[in-house]
Structures are given as C-alpha cells and as structure tokens.
Amino acid sequence: MSDLNTLYKQQVLAHNKNPQNYGEPAHWTHHAEGLNAICGDQVHVYLTIEEDVIKAAHFAGDSCAISMASASMMTELVTGQSIFEALHLFAAFKQMMSDEGLAEAKEVLGPVACLVSVKKFPARIKSALLCWYTLNAAINGQPTATTE
Amino acid sequence: MSDLNTLYKQQVLAHNKNPQNYGEPAHWTHHAEGLNAICGDQVHVYLTIEEDVIKAAHFAGDSCAISMASASMMTELVTGQSIFEALHLFAAFKQMMSDEGLAEAKEVLGPVACLVSVKKFPARIKSALLCWYTLNAAINGQPTATTE
C-alpha cells in the first residue's frame, strides 16, 4: 500500500479536494480543451495572456485526483510567468515524467515536482500530463489537446 | 503407396491419357463451364440434347487426372440417356461421394463407380465432382458451375 500512499499523497488529496483556480473565469484570452479519450479525463484551461505574460490561469473539468491536482498546481505555477517560461515548464514537466526524468527538471518545477511519484503508475502518467498539454495548446491557439 | 494406387488406378490413368469425347464439338445445344477456383480445375461440358435425350456429350478443359477421368467416364455414361436419367446419375454420383455413399448409387453408376476410391482423398473429391456439376448446369441452362 505504500506505493498508493505516495501516489495519493497529502498534497494531491488536498489539491483534489480544494483545487486552486478552478472554474471558468469571466474573462480569458486563451482556451483549450484537453481530452484523454481512454480514461475519460477532460480538462479546460483558460488563460489571460497580456504582453506574453500569463496574468491568470484557470481550469475546469471533471477528472481524477491526479489530473485535478496536477492542473491545480500547474495553474498556480504558471500564473505570472511569461509564455516562454510556461513552455519551458511544460518541457520540464514532460521531462520529469519521462523515463530519464532529469533532476534539473524537478528543481525548476518546485512544488509540482511532487507528482514525480505518479511515474510508478504508468497508467496514470497521462492524467498528470493532460493539463500541461492543454496549457500548451491554449498558448498556441489550438482548440484541443490530448496526451496520446 | 497402396492408397495412391487405388486413386490412380488403371482406369483413371487410361481415361486421363486417352479421354473419351474430348474437345469442343462442332455442334452442341447446351454448354456450361465448371471452375474449381481453389484447385484451378476447369472443365467445359457440351451437350446435344434432342427431345430430352442427350444425343452427344463432350468435354474440354485442362484438369487433373481425376477430373479428366471423371469427365471422360461421365460423358460415356450419359450419352443416350434422357435428361431425367442423367440428373438421376448426377444425384447417384454425389451420393456415392458423400459420407454415406449408398451401395445402390454405385450399382447405377456402372464403371464410373470405380471413382469411389477418390473418397480417401478428401482434397480431391471436388475434382471428381466438377464435371457432374457442370453437366447439371448445362442441362439447366446455367452458364457456370462450381462444386464449392
């Protein structure tokens, strides 16, 4: 059971219960919908981008705890960052979740790095990644994203 | 090898070498083409039918020894028979080649009954049957036949 507890660790359960930046905001400039057909995860990412800076990031959707926590943490992390930085964080997150999982990626990601334990559950990695792919799509003006 | 010798018995080899009624005749009233797609056997049957009697029966085509011998013997057997009798012989031949293989069928068929040994070679039964199906098609005014 210890593996399970590292997956559903305190931070994850807390973010799942009280997700940050949750719900469609009244105003936004960029939006994309992420779908994980296979799991049924769905996430909307709403960004307010001004002069290449993400002024606000929100998300909505009905997803599992991993996906909720990941999105919640992500929106916290990217708020106030430049687009360039956000894309860099996306790359870092993907790197962390990949086989190599570079140490530096973890450093950059701060609290989000706690999701590294999802890697022990290969079937769930996509849940953690979905919001990031959706962020990337929103920034790039694509309406939909998937991790597959 | 004894099985093989009952398949390729004297009569069969003789008919194969010197097929009777072979070649397209100058005149005929009924014709059909038989095809065994799977083996590549092909046989044409040409009949001259007058007042419901088969005055002449010929065949042509490029087939294996079993098929050639069967067609050669068949044309000999049905020449001079009524259509009704020919269809009866067809039924008898099919019966002989089926699992039950009735004894009476054999009696009716005379020399043709020697083909009963083909039954030991299930893959070859269709070769023996093809000309008979084609005869049946020709009588019934159908252009093509197959045993499959």
Add this chain to the structure above:
Amino acid sequence: MLREAFPCLHQQVNGKDLVYFDNAATAMRPQVVIDAVNDYYCRHNANIHRGVHCLSGRATDLYEQARASLARLIHAPSPDNLIFVRGCTEAVNLVAQTFVRERLKPGDEILISHLEHHSNIVPWQILCQQTGAKLKVIPMNDRGELVLDELDTLMNERTKFMSVIHVSNALGTINPVKELIAKAHAKDIPVLVDGAQSTPHLKVDVQDLDCDFYTVSGHKMYGPTGSGVLYGKATHLEAMPPYHGGGEMISKVTFEETVYNKVPAKFEAGTPNIAGGIGLGAAAEFMLDVGLEAIAQREDHLKQYTEQALKTIPGLRILGEASQKSPVFSFLIDGIHPHDIGTIIDHHGVAIRTGHHCTMPIFQFFDVPGSCRASLAFYNTEHEVDILVESLNQAKAMFS
C-alpha cells in the same frame, strides 16, 4: 471446478490474488481454447482452402468445423450464414458498407439506440456522411432501459436500417430485441443486432430472433482475440457485393473481369485469422459443453449477489437498473473519481474498468464523464465480490 479451466485467473497482481471483473472488455480463455490455438501452430500449421497437402487439409477441416460450431451456438440455419471477421466492429462496418450503403439516399434514416457501443454508432455516422442519411436514436430512461413509446415515429418510411445492441456493455441492460425486430420487420426495416455482450452470457437463437444480421465477438466469449463472426440471412449475403477484394473471395480473376466466389468465401478475402477461428470454435464447443442454461443461471446468481453487496456501500450509486440485465455493474462513488477507484482497487488485485466504456452517449445522458464497471462471468465467485466491496471501502477511506 470450472474456474480451473481458465489459467490466467490463477495469479497474483500487486501481491494480491487477481480478481478479474473486466470480462466485458475481454473475457478469459479456457485451456481448451488456448490448446486449440497452440495445436494449430504446433501440429496443423498451414494455410486453408487452397492446398492438396495433408496439413492444409487438416487446417481447413478444423476451420470449417469451427464455423459449424459457431452456427450451432447461435442456431444459424447453416455454417454458410457465418462470415469470419475480426470482431463486432469489423462486422458492423462490413454490413454498413456492403448492405446498407447502396440502399441510402440523402434524407434516409438509420435507427440505433442510446445504449450503443461506439462500434455501433461511428460506422453509421461515417455512412451518414458518405450518403447524406440521418442517424436517429431510440431514447433511454433513467434506469438504462430503452423507451419504446416513440417507435412508431422513429420507424418510418425513411428508416432504411436498424442496428441495436442486444446487451449493453456499459449498463448490462438486456434489450427486447425480438420485439424490436418484429416491429421493424412490420415496416420492412432490416435489423442488425450487436451481440458482443450477449453470446458470452445468453442463449442466442438468430432464427427465433429473426434478425437480418447478428454480430459475435470472439474475444468476449472466451475465444481468441481477432476472431468473431457475422451472421447474415442467406438472401442478404447472396445479394451483397463483396467487402474486401483479394484471394479466396474470387473464383476467377483477369485484369478485365473478376468473378466472385460463393458465400461465405465472397466475404473472406485473404488469409483469415486461422488460429483465431479454430480457437473460437473451441470456445463455442466449451460453452455448449458447460451448458448455456448453466452459465445463465450461475451468472444470474452472481448478479444478485453483487447487487446486494454493492448496495451495502454508502455513497455508491449504480447506473443502470434495468429489470432485465446481465452481471455488469456501472457505478460511481461520491467524491472519488472512477479513475482513482480503479487505481486503488487494482492495488488490491481487483481489475475493473473505468471511463466511458466506449459508450460516451450513455454517460452524456447521466451527465457524468464515466463510471467504474465491474463485469462478471460465470467463473467469478462470491468471495471475489466480497474482495471488491472491501477494496472499495478502502478507497473511500483513503479519500475521506
């Protein structure tokens, strides 16, 4: 005991005894099926229908005997009514493209139900795009049953085909297909029945149903993957153009003209899944040996036991409570996403499916993104159900 016949059931996952409740996704295979596949590769390895040599004869006989076994299982008039296919998905696409396509004009309608699996929705959507026809849907109610009130309007002179699921893979609902077929036939509408989830559990009689087409998925009925059959009425199969072009489905080819082979060969272009077909025949014989009645009874008992057991869990909601249903349970637990439940109980050795189960419209109806689904088969046990319940309680504890 019957359970012993299924080797894959007897293993541990994540340190716990495996509880396999994902039978609606794919069933386990009994040793006789595995052996039939193995024997083909180890003893009768040859292509079929085309050889005079010994192995080819043996392989052909085994393959055609399998077709006969399947015909017996679903009570088809003849083995020639059955076309070997990869599974139900291919079967539906085949019928859509070869039987239905040429009957459609723009504005015509195809009728399906709200309970369909994607494989009985998307082929018709594609066909509608190709022809300008429209897709109509028999609605369902809160219990997951079809609502037949408006059938008279739904079946009209524009309706050119109906395709309905026999047993829902998502909710377990057993549909009154015989009644639906009779109503459709009264209006000259041909009917396909998706039998993916019926043949593993129920006695199916295609002649009694009088369906025009019936689809069987091998891997759902204890047979090999990549196997299945499409049943069709002989007159339809005769009239239909072929689907795939290739070897075996022809009787003569020239560059100018090609003559097609007889049914069912006409629809079986290329080398088929020979081992799969033979294994599927073994699965049919296995089911007939166990007894279709015995299977149905055992599963009915398991269904009742499971329903009772699940209802002991506070906050658990079962989706789909049709009066006629098979041992399939879609459920939700307050405050825990299905996906998380799946992961947690997998750590207790319990395999269920989570998500939309290839039936998104059903979950759009219930306005949830998906569910947990426990789908049972006759070889499951009451003890396994108890473990499921216990593991669900643990999941709740974890998220409380």
Add this chain to the structure above:
Amino acid sequence: MLREAFPCLHQQVNGKDLVYFDNAATAMRPQVVIDAVNDYYCRHNANIHRGVHCLSGRATDLYEQARASLARLIHAPSPDNLIFVRGCTEAVNLVAQTFVRERLKPGDEILISHLEHHSNIVPWQILCQQTGAKLKVIPMNDRGELVLDELDTLMNERTKFMSVIHVSNALGTINPVKELIAKAHAKDIPVLVDGAQSTPHLKVDVQDLDCDFYTVSGHKMYGPTGSGVLYGKATHLEAMPPYHGGGEMISKVTFEETVYNKVPAKFEAGTPNIAGGIGLGAAAEFMLDVGLEAIAQREDHLKQYTEQALKTIPGLRILGEASQKSPVFSFLIDGIHPHDIGTIIDHHGVAIRTGHHCTMPIFQFFDVPGSCRASLAFYNTEHEVDILVESLNQAKAMFS
C-alpha cells in the same frame, strides 16, 4: 539448430517425415512466437489501451512493444507509422478505400503489375468500379520479370496511384521497387508496395525505398495468423479519413459529432488481434536475432541448390527465371497435372502448393491453368530438396 525452433516441422505425414515447402502460403512459427501468444492468454489476458488495471497495462505495453519491433524490422521512422491489420489483403483494401478513393475521377488510372497477387488486383478493380477509374498493368516477360520499357507511357498525368508487389509469391521474382518508386515519385504518383513475400526473406527499409505505403503479412513472416501491419508515411496517415468506425479510433463521440483519435489509433477501430500483434512482434524480434543477412544468405544457397536439383528432372519446366528471385519455384512436368503431382508427393510427405497461387493473370500469361510451387524458407534443408526431387520422379514413374 535453428530448425529446432519450429515445432510443427517435426512430424510425420502419411508415414513420412514432413517436408514443408509451402512457406509462401503460410510460414511455420518458431516456439518464441507460439509462446508469446500463449503467454498473453495465460498471463496477461486483458484488453488494451483502456484499462487502469495491471493486466491491461501489461497487455498494452506488450502490444505497443510489438509495434516498435515491427518498426525496427522494416526501419520505419516511428512505431506510429504502423497500423495493425489482419494481413496484406486488409492493408491494400484500407489504402484503396481511404487514401486512393477520394483522389479518383472517372478516367484516372491506377497502375499495378502483371505479377500481382489477387489481393493487389481485386481491391483496385472494385475501386475502379466505384469511381470510374481504369486499371493499367506493367507487363512482364517470359522470364517473369517486369518490362519497364513503356513506363513513361504507363505513368502519366492520369495515373493517381501505383501498387506493386515486392517479391512475387508465384514466381519468386524480386522487383526493382526502389527504381519504380523513384520513377513514380518523379511524376508525383504515390506508391504502395505489397511486402507479403519480401519481409520473410529480405531486409526491407521503407525509408530507403521511400514508398508511401508498405504492407506486411504476419503469417508469412513466421508470425500468427490474422496479424500484419500497414506502414504509411505520416503525412498520408494524418490526412486520410478513418477506415472502420468504432471504439479506440475516436477521442469523443456524441450522436451529433465525433472526433477521431490520433494516428495510428484512428485506423484501429475495435479490439484488435492482441495476441496476434504480440506474436508478430516476437516474430520480428526472432528474425532480427537470427539476422536478416543470415536468413538471406541461407535462402540464397537453398535457392541455388533447389534450382540445380529440379533441373535434373527431365520434362520439368520452371516458370519464372528472373535474375533476382527468392527461393520460390513454380514448375510443370510434362503430362502430369500439377494437382496430381501435389497429391502424389504429399504421400511422400512433401507439402507443396498447386494451382494458380492467387495470381491467375500470371498463368494466363503462360497459358497454363496453374503450376506446382515449392517455396522454401531458411529452415528447410538440402536433404528435403532431395526428397522433393525423388518424389517428383516417383510421380513421373506413376504416370509414365
């Protein structure tokens, strides 16, 4: 010894040691392939891509690893270039219907060759009927080689697609496909190569060939029946509409609208032949382990030995004497129909194929109804060739 790896070779038929020379119809499977299939059913039995539970994860990984093995075998840029199919026949039909169909107007032309298998003729004839396009044929000569003199006329502005066989199953001819592809591409004509008979014997590099599509038949390359892959260039696969509708190939379904999944899932509707795909991956790994060079060399040696041996038989005529060929021998013996030869030598334990080998136009060219075909693989032996020759001499004696 390598031969030991193939269990089905070691048996007697009709009281004689089996000599299996029907490899072009379907190959034997090594134990590793049989084990891979068996292991899936006995240990990893689950559906793929859709489950969070342990077995489903294992099955998915095995299936996707198999795709990667196949990509390595034919040197595809990525596993995503490969679509799992039942075999070459399905692959050609898929490309005809999804890639070529929408590019054709009446009067357009599709170019094939005289050496094609029915599975690379009939799908195009069907497509021509559907669209009003015309089928054009690259001619062949007496040696069974393609005649490329008129290519400049055959490839013209009406030519919308070319589909050619890499290695002839009937005559063994190895076609200069790289050259043909280059010429076609110079005129913007996309090309499919039928690789059914190449992958079992030759090193294939789809990137070096630069073909647009390449088809692989699992059962011909020591893999399971009902398995195969279609390679396609990524840009094509992206642009093509889906083939079958169903589960797995969608990312979102409502009754109003459906969004398709990414490549390759877009083309893999329904539950695939999971065991078959995994077994095919094992076959690819087996071949890579044995070494594609080693296989080619061994077969080249066997080819020369067989050719010498057959030429000792008076009255035996070999059809197809291309300078580049694989160990396939079509032959005739004066005065004995191929069918009779097949039966007689089967009684000596020798399995060959007789008939038209699904290539009727080739035999129309030679004006014979068919041939005997002995097709070898690397696990055959010189001793087996000697037995073939002896049994052919006995057939001659019987008919003399």
